[in-house]
Each structure stands twice: as structure tokens, then as C-alpha cells.
Amino acid sequence: xxxxxxxxxxxxxxxxxxxxxxxxxxxxxxxxxxxxxxxxxxxxxxxxxxxxxxxxxxxxxxxxxxxxxxxxxxxxxxxxxxxxxxxxxxxxxxxxxxxxxxxxxxxxxxxxxxxxxxxxxxxxxxxxxxxxxxxxxxxxxxxxxxxxxxxxxxxxxxxxxxxxxxxxxxxx
Numbered sequence: 001x002x003x004x005x006x007x008x009x010x011x012x013x014x015x016x017x018x019x020x021x022x023x024x025x026x027x028x029x030x031x032x033x034x035x036x037x038x039x040x041x042x043x044x045x046x047x048x049x050x051x052x053x054x055x056x057x058x059x060x061x062x063x064x065x066x067x068x069x070x071x072x073x074x075x076x077x078x079x080x081x082x083x084x085x086x087x088x089x090x091x092x093x094x095x096x097x098x099x100x101x102x103x104x105x106x107x108x109x110x111x112x113x114x115x116x117x118x119x120x121x122x123x124x125x126x127x128x129x130x131x132x133x134x135x136x137x138x139x140x141x142x143x144x145x146x147x148x149x150x151x152x153x154x155x156x157x158x159x160x161x162x163x164x165x166x167x168x169x170x171x172x
Contacts, residue, residue, distance in 0.1 A: 004133075004159050005079040007070040015068045022064040026057035032096075036113050040104040043113035044096040048126045054094075079154055083131055086150055086163055093121040095130040114144055118166060128166040133159040 006015055027033045027044055030053050034043050046054045058080075066073030087094075095117055100110045121128045130146065132138065138148065146164040153160050 002133075004154070005076045006065075006068055007075065009070045019065055019068055022061040022068075023057070026060050027054075027096075030057065032057075034113060034116065036109050037104075039101070040107075041098070041100040041109035041113055043098040043110075043117065045117035045120070046094040046096055048091040048093050048121070048124065054096075075156070078156070079158055082154055082158075083161065086152070086161075087131070088127075088129055088149070088165065091126060092165070093117055093124075093126060093128040095128060110140075111144060114141075118145070121166070122168040125168055127168065130164050131161055132164070133161050135160070135162075138162050138164070 002016070002019065003012065006019065024033050024044065030050070032044055032046055032050070032054070034045060036042065062073070062077075065076060069076050095114060098110055098113055100107075100113075118128055128146075129149075130141065132141065141164050142148075144166070146166045148162055149165045150163040151161065
């Protein structure tokens with residue numbers, strides 16, 4: 001999903017690292033980037049009432065992210081605008097990203113990071129949402145109580161994307 005939006009030119013691994021440095025720098029200062037167990041995993045959870053701060057973080061990183069693309073960010077911007085247009089239009093916590101170092105996968109680190117955010121959403125009696133372009137992630141999220149609310153192919157030959165939602169009651 002991210003790879004497609006940035007393009008496959010050049011050193012992909014280096015561009016991924018730079019992307020997350022640009023994007024997460026502001027989110028870390030806002031307290032939206034969570035780390036688990038000495039950096040074995042990390043997650044970005046956007047509180048339901050933090051849409052403005054999240055938008056400001058995206059805008060602050062946009063020019064830098066555009067330097068990582070081969071088209072000045074046109075495909076990147078169009079893709080994320082398409083994603084945003086398909087997201088539920090209500091106050092929800094948003095799991096933007098979660099990652100676990102390869103040697104720690106399958107140990108519960110990722111589930112713990114996700115469940116921490118879900119606990120905060122539950123405490124507010126608020127739902128949560130996420131987007132994934134990785135088919136093998138869908139069953140993992142479903143085991144944690146998310147359900148697919150939409151899936152579609154991104155325009156212009158983009159990847160297949162799943163939109164998932166979690167509700168504190170287990171149903172919307």
C-alpha cells in the first residue's frame with residue numbers, strides 16, 4: 001500500500017525509513033506513536049478527537065514525503081485522498097500503523113499494541129478503524145475484533161485495500 005503510493009523506484013528500503021521518519025516525527029511529539037518493549041514494536045494510534053492534529057502532522061511531512069516519490073507526490077496524494085474519502089465519517093480512534101521487529105513477531109507484541117488502543121477507545125465508548133493493503137493482516141485484525149466494512153481496488157492500478165472497523169460493543 002505504502003510502496004505503491006511512493007512508487008517502486010530507487011532504494012525502496014531507504015525511502016521507507018525516510019518516510020516513517022518524516023511522518024512519525026510530529027506524531028511522536030503529539031504522543032500518538034507508542035513503543036512496546038524496548039522498540040520490539042510500535043504503533044501509531046490517532047485518538048478520535050485528534051483529527052486536526054493528525055492532519056497537521058500529515059501536512060507538515062507532505063513536502064518531505066513528496067521528495068521520496070518519482071512524480072512529486074501526485075500518486076501519493078491521490079491515493080491517500082481516495083483512502084480518506086472511504087473512511088467512516090465519525091469520531092473513531094484510528095490505528096494508522098503497527099509494526100513488530102521480525103524476531104518478535106508472533107509473540108503478542110503487535111496484539112498488545114493494538115489492544116492498548118482499543119482499551120482507550122472502549123473507555124470512551126468509541127469505535128476504531130484501520131486500513132490495510134496486506135491480505136494476511138485481515139484475519140489478524142478480525143481475531144482482535146475488527147470487521148471488514150469495505151474493500152476495493154485503489155484507482156489507477158493501485159493495490160486492493162481493506163477498511164476495517166472495531167466497535168466496543170462488538171457490532172456497529
